[in-house]
Amino acid sequence: MIAKLSLRAAALGYLALLLLLPVSMVIWRTLSSGLGTAWAAGSRPEAVHAFWLTLGIAVAAVAANTVFGVLCAIVLVRHDFRGKALLGSVIDLPLAVSPVVVGLALIVVYGRSGWLGGWLAEQGVRIIFSPLGMILATIFVSLPFVVREVVPVLREIGTEQEQAAGTLGASAMQTFRLVTLPAIRAGVAYGVVLTTARAIGEFGAVAIVSGKLVGRTETLTLYVEDRFQSFDLVGAYAASALLAMMAVGTLLVLNLARPDESTV
Amino acid sequence: MRAGIVGYLSLVLLIPLAAVLWRSAGAGFGEFLQAIVNPEALAALRLTFGVSLLVTAINAVAGTLIAWVLVRDSFPGRRIVDSVIDLPFALPTIVAGLTLLALYGPRGPLGINVAYTMVGVVLALLFVTLPFVVRSVQPVLIELDRDMEEAAASLGADGFTIFRKIVLPNLTPAILSGAALGFARSIGEFGSVVLISGNIPFETQVVSVYIFGHIESDNVSGAAAVSVVLLILSMAVLLGINGLERWRRGHDR
Numbered sequence: 088m089i090a091k092l093s094l095r096a097a098a099l100g101y102l103a104l105l106l107l108l109p110v111s112m113v114i115w116r117t118l119s120s121g122l123g124t125a126w127a128a129g130s131r132p133e134a135v136h137a138f139w140l141t142l143g144i145a146v147a148a149v150a151a152n153t154v155f156g157v158l159c160a161i162v163l164v165r166h167d168f169r170g171k172a173l174l175g176s177v178i179d180l181p182l183a184v185s186p187v188v189v190g191l192a193l194i195v196v197y198g199r200s201g202w203l204g205g206w207l208a209e210q211g212v213r214i215i216f217s218p219l220g221m222i223l224a225t226i227f228v229s230l231p232f233v234v235r236e237v238v239p240v241l242r243e244i245g246t247e248q249e250q251a252a253g254t255l256g257a258s259a260m261q262t263f264r265l266v267t268l269p270a271i272r273a274g275v276a277y278g279v280v281l282t283t284a285r286a287i288g289e290f291g292a293v294a295i296v297s298g299k300l301v302g303r304t305e306t307l308t309l310y311v312e313d314r315f316q317s318f319d320l321v322g323a324y325a326a327s328a329l330l331a332m333m334a335v336g337t338l339l340v341l342n343l344a345r346p347d348e349s350t351v
Numbered sequence: 352m353r354a355g356i357v358g359y360l361s362l363v364l365l366i367p368l369a370a371v372l373w374r375s376a377g378a379g380f381g382e383f384l385q386a387i388v389n390p391e392a393l394a395a396l397r398l399t400f401g402v403s404l405l406v407t408a409i410n411a412v413a414g415t416l417i418a419w420v421l422v423r424d425s426f427p428g429r430r431i432v433d434s435v436i437d438l439p440f441a442l443p444t445i446v447a448g449l450t451l452l453a454l455y456g457p458r459g460p461l462g463i464n465v466a467y468t469m470v471g472v473v474l475a476l477l478f479v480t481l482p483f484v485v486r487s488v489q490p491v492l493i494e495l496d497r498d499m500e501e502a503a504a505s506l507g508a509d510g511f512t513i514f515r516k517i518v519l520p521n522l523t524p525a526i527l528s529g530a531a532l533g534f535a536r537s538i539g540e541f542g543s544v545v546l547i548s549g550n551i552p553f554e555t556q557v558v559s560v561y562i563f564g565h566i567e568s569d570n571v572s573g574a575a576a577v578s579v580v581l582l583i584l585s586m587a588v589l590l591g592i593n594g595l596e597r598w599r600r601g602h603d604r
Contacts, residue, residue, distance in 0.1 A: 090510060091424060098420035099432065101413055105478055106438055109450035112460075116453055159356050168353065176593060177360060182532070183585035184368070185539025187559045188578045191566055192367030195374045195575065202370055226363050281440075288443030291541035291559065295566055308445045308542070315449060315546060324453070327446045334441035341441075342434045 110331060117328040120321050128325040133302045137310040137326075144218060144293075144306065145286040148225040152282050156233025157275060161267075163234070164241040181230050189227050190295025193220055197296075216298035221306070224292035229285040233278030240274035241267075277341065284337040288330070371582070375575035386576035394553045395561040396580060402469065402557065403537035406476040411530045413477075414484025415522065421485070422492040436486065439479050444542025447478050452547055467549030472557060475543040480533035487529030488522055495521055524599045528592050535588040539581060 117125050128134070163175060181189070197204045197214035207214060214220040248270070252262040290308040297304040305313065307326055314322035375383055386392065421433050439447060451474055453459065456466045465471035495518065503513045541559040548555040550564070558581060565574040 094416060095420050095424050095426060098413075098417045102417065102432065102435065105474070105481065106435060109454040109478075110438070110442070112453040113446070113450045155356070155359050158352055162353055162356055166353065174356075174360075176589065177364065179589060180364060180368075180586075183535040183539070183589045185541060185559050185562070185578075185581055185585070187541050187562045187566075188371065188539065188581060189367070191562065191571070191574055191578055192371045194566065194571065195370040196367050198571075202366075223363065227367070230363065284441045288441075288446075288542075290443060290445045291545075291563070295563065308443045311443075311445050311449060312546070323449060327449050330443050330446045331450075334438065334443070334446075337441040338434050338437055341437065 113324055113327050113331060116320075117324045120324070124321055125325040125328070128319075128322040129329060131322070133305065134307075134310060134322070134326060136302050137305045137307045138329075140218065140221075140304070141287055141306040141308075144222050144225050145283055147222045148229055148286045149279060149282050151222075151226050152230055153233050153275065153279055155230070156278060156282075157237055157271070159234045160237035160241055160271075163238055165246070178231050178234050181228050186224075186228060186289065186291030187295065189224055189292040193223055193227075193292075193296050197223075215296055216300065216304060218304060220296035221293050221304060224296050225286045225289050228289050228292055229282045232281040232285065233275065236278035236281070237271050237274045240271045244270045280337055280340050284334065287333060368582070371575050371578050374572060375579045378572050382572065383576045383579075386573040387580060389573075391552050391556070392558075392561060392573075392577050395556050395558040396577070398469075398556070399538050399558040402472055402476065403534050406473060406480060406537050407530045407534040409473075409477060410480055410484045410533045411526050414481070414529060414533075415488055415526055418485045418488035418492055422489060436482050439481050444479055444540070445546070448475055448543040448546040451475055451478060451543075456547075466547055467551060467555060469555060471547040471549075472544050472555055475547050476537045476540055479540055479543050480536050483533040483536070484526060484529035487525045487532070491522055491525040492518075524595060528595045528599070531588055531592050531595070535585045535592075538584060 159178065163171065194201065194215060196202045197207065197220060199205070204215065214223065248266050249262050252266045257265065288308060293306055294309055297306070297309060299305055299309050299313065301313065307330055311323050311326045311330070314326065417436070421429065451471070452466060454461065455463050455471065455474065457464050465474060499517050500513050503517055508516070539559055541563065544557055545560055548557060548560060550556050550560050558577060562574045562577055
């Protein structure tokens with residue numbers, strides 16, 4: 088009994104010191120500076136711009152990665168071809184590559200002296216220091232989530248219903264829309280939430296390709312750093328608290344979507 | 352469809368990563384080597400590697416302990432604690448760094464200041480890698496048949512012996528793969544350490560911050576060379592994890 092209690096105390100104490108106390112501290116600091124002050128800090132034009140830019144980039148990256156993720160999962164589960172295992176490993180790459188390296192890679196391709204950067208500049212297309220590059224960086228880091236959530240679901244549901252639809256004369260598109268898609272809905276939703284959280288929170292890769300132009304290419308996470316470095320702690324905490332609340336919202340959605348497997 | 356997928360992956364992932372390799376090799380092998388054996392880069396690499404190993408070891412122990420308490424113990428609020436584990440995945444890394452500074456930084460309420468020290472870097476990495484081992488061990492622990500443990504207990508084994516001889520061997524593959532994922536994340540981590548590390552060369556400068564500095568000062572080739580080392584390291588870890596997963600699945604059959 089004593090052993091059990093001390094294990095519990097150790098685990099909960101570790102979590103409290105590492106996670107809960109620091110996060111509560113930021114929210115408390117934001118509130119203790121007064122809601123009015125926090126609101127004023129959060130509604131500065133740069134902050135509002137950062138908020139909408141973050142949202143726009145997240146929507147673009149999530150849309151691209153959701154379409155890609157569903158198609159890629161279908162290919163990985165339903166098709167057979169050489170190099171399938173390799174494709175599976177490539178999908179996981181963004182989980183292991185440093186965000187800083189992602190930013191650098193985009194600079195090397197699309198920067199001034201990059202592979203495509205010079206040619207694109209002649210065409211009047213700017214990728215680095217513009218939202219386009221930030222979207223590319225965000226797509227890179229948030230790529231694996233939808234694939235990884237949909238693959239096990241596709242495996243689970245099998246092909247019987249799809250085959251039945253086929254014998255009843257449904258086209259491939261109809262089968263996908265009426266049979267496959269409804270069956271993988273929950274997996275897709277889970278993947279979308281994870282992708283969104285990652286997209287909103289990305290810092291390193293976006294910091295490099297954005298050039299951090301205040302009021303132009305500054306996302307919320309960049310805004311937090313900018314405020315912190317300019318000794319505006321109230322502004323940094325207010326934006327952080329907003330991001331923290333989004334994170335808690337993500338957790339709630341994930342929790343509702345996930346069956347409670349831990350009580351089995 | 353397959354062509355579309357390969358095309359998308361090439362455009363988004365593979366061509367940019369290949370470009371980094373090409374850029375680091377562009378100036379010749381001599382230059383590449385010089386960029387890596389430069390004392391500041393070497394120090395950053397060594398420091399990152401050492402700190403990541405330490406963090407991985409702590410995670411293996413703490414993550415297993417937390418998973419154990421979440422699965423085998425029951426107390427009010429256990430479900431809430433269970434969902435809090437994922438917080439580091441949901442919280443932006445820069446916010447993670449800032450929250451640690453708010454509590455353990457210069458003006459923190461506890462009077463502890465770990466800003467600009469290695470302890471701060473370790474804390475930040477522990478924060479962002481917390482879920483890996485817990486989430487990898489938890490499902491295995493749930494599935495684990497308790498018959499063997501009960502048999503051992505009836506034969507007179509005490510709790511610790513049962514854990515060491517029966518539970519731990521079953522958990523080892525899951526602990527290893529979770530810890531390895533955390534290690535891969537640690538060596539590349541940037542957002543959470545950039546504020547807390549203070550970026551002091553030879554003391555607290557981790558390799559991601561080193562690379563960032565060199566990109567900012569337009570030394571792209573130098574940044575690319577060190578990035579390649581980091582890339583090779585993380586790919587080796589990824590391959591190791593894939594091998595481990597295959598071994599685990601083989602084990603189950």
